[in-house]
Amino acid sequence: MGDPQGIHRDDVARFFRDHVPGGGVDLTFELISGGRSNLTYLVRGGDREWVLRRPPLGHVLPTAHDMAREHRVLSALADSGVPVPRTIALCTDTSVNEQPFYVMEYRPGVVLADAIPPGFAETEAERGRLCEAFVDTLVRLHAIDWKAVGLEGFGHSEGFIERQVRRWSQQWERSKTGELPVIDELIRRLNAALPESPPPTIVHGDYRLGNMAFDPGDPGRVVAVFDWEMATLGDPLTDVGYTLGYWANPGESFGGVLPAVTSAPGFLTRDQLVAEYARRSGLRIEHVAFYQALALYKLAVISEGIYARFMQGKTLGEGFAGVRTTEKIAERALEIARAGGVG
Numbered sequence: 422m423g424d425p426q427g428i429h430r431d432d433v434a435r436f437f438r439d440h441v442p443g444g445g446v447d448l449t450f451e452l453i454s455g456g457r458s459n460l461t462y463l464v465r466g467g468d469r470e471w472v473l474r475r476p477p478l479g480h481v482l483p484t485a486h487d488m489a490r491e492h493r494v495l496s497a498l499a500d501s502g503v504p505v506p507r508t509i510a511l512c513t514d515t516s517v518n519e520q521p522f523y524v525m526e527y528r529p530g531v532v533l534a535d536a537i538p539p540g541f542a543e544t545e546a547e548r549g550r551l552c553e554a555f556v557d558t559l560v561r562l563h564a565i566d567w568k569a570v571g572l573e574g575f576g577h578s579e580g581f582i583e584r585q586v587r588r589w590s591q592q593w594e595r596s597k598t599g600e601l602p603v604i605d606e607l608i609r610r611l612n613a614a615l616p617e618s619p620p621p622t623i624v625h626g627d628y629r630l631g632n633m634a635f636d637p638g639d640p641g642r643v644v645a646v647f648d649w650e651m652a653t654l655g656d657p658l659t660d661v662g663y664t665l666g667y668w669a670n671p672g673e674s675f676g677g678v679l680p681a682v683t684s685a686p687g688f689l690t691r692d693q694l695v696a697e698y699a700r701r702s703g704l705r706i707e708h709v710a711f712y713q714a715l716a717l718y719k720l721a722v723i724s725e726g727i728y729a730r731f732m733q734g735k736t737l738g739e740g741f742a743g744v745r746t747t748e749k750i751a752e753r754a755l756e757i758a759r760a761g762g763v764g
Contacts, residue, residue, distance in 0.1 A: 430450070432516075441509055449464070459474050460475050470527040471527055476520045488522055492508050492511045494575065498570065506645050509522045509523075517653055531636075533630040533631065548638055552688055560701040562622070562623055567623050572654065576624075577654070581621065586715070589719050595724060601747060607714065608718075610755075610758045618658070620748065624659055628664050632647045661706065666717045668683050711758075713757050713761075719723050721747045724745075724750055
């Protein structure tokens with residue numbers, strides 16, 4: 422079996438030998454997450470395991486998939502109390518593997534991407550503890566003094582929300598495979614209802630159950646938070662809204678567009694999740710519909726980018742059936758915006 426796409430074995434092996442402790446051994450590469458965001462590979466050599474992250478193969482948007490930024494925020498958070506994999510090496514020389522990449526430690530655990538695996542968080546009490554750990558980790562992230570951990574200049578927090586709406590409308594223009602009036606209406610409503618942001622914090626940008634690993638023996642302990650490619654400094658409530666976009670209430674399925682792991686008994690409802698975050702963080706959340714609609718708008722644009730890469734034959738990994746889910750996600754965002762009086 423050959424190496425997966427996106428890896429130039431000989432050059433990457435030389436980089437490991439020169440820059441990764443213990444990396445001067447025969448290596449194997451396995452794609453463990455592909456296409457939806459940056460490509461993630463499990464690298465094995467001798468009795469060691471590492472993770473390598475690089476950008477997607479095609480349709481890379483400006484400012485997206487910046488390996489040095491992702492490496493920087495992970496390095497800054499190494500001893501912060503927010504569980505993240507430790508970084509080991511960064512390669513910005515594109516002659517090695519066509520795109521920059523970085524290497525970090527492997528942090529295995531249970532990832533709740535599409536379903537709860539058998540034997541994990543089987544009781545309602547365990548699922549409740551899992552929810553508490555999920556919220557607590559986000560609150561801890563937002564409480565970090567970003568200047569103290571060396572993230573001065575990591576983002577521009579002034580006018581953050583207005584820039585988010587504008588930036589993602591630009592991403593839409595670059596990604597779209599066809600016109601969608603529902604996106605135009607979302608952009609209009611969001612621009613008309615920009616809230617005043619609380620003081621800036623580190624923002625993960627893609628905070629959800631699918632981007633974290635839990636201790637297999639303890640659902641109340643987060644082992645690692647992954648996928649920091651959209652991290653910046655800005656409005657912490659954008660993370661809350663983004664989480665809600667993936668968080669189904671009991672009995673909801675989200676029409677098959679997004680996973681509904683949290684619809685199982687024992688998980689907090691969206692309202693309870695917001696209330697728990699507000700209680701633990703001390704922040705008031707008055708415009709939750711705006712933040713949720715903004716998050717789903719961003720997800721719709723991301724979905725379109727994935728679809729565009731699929732149409733180019735540039736996606737790696739499973740789960741790309743060539744279905745354009747953009748409109749369904751955008752319609753859900755517009756429904757929330759209308760119900761919440763956004764715009």
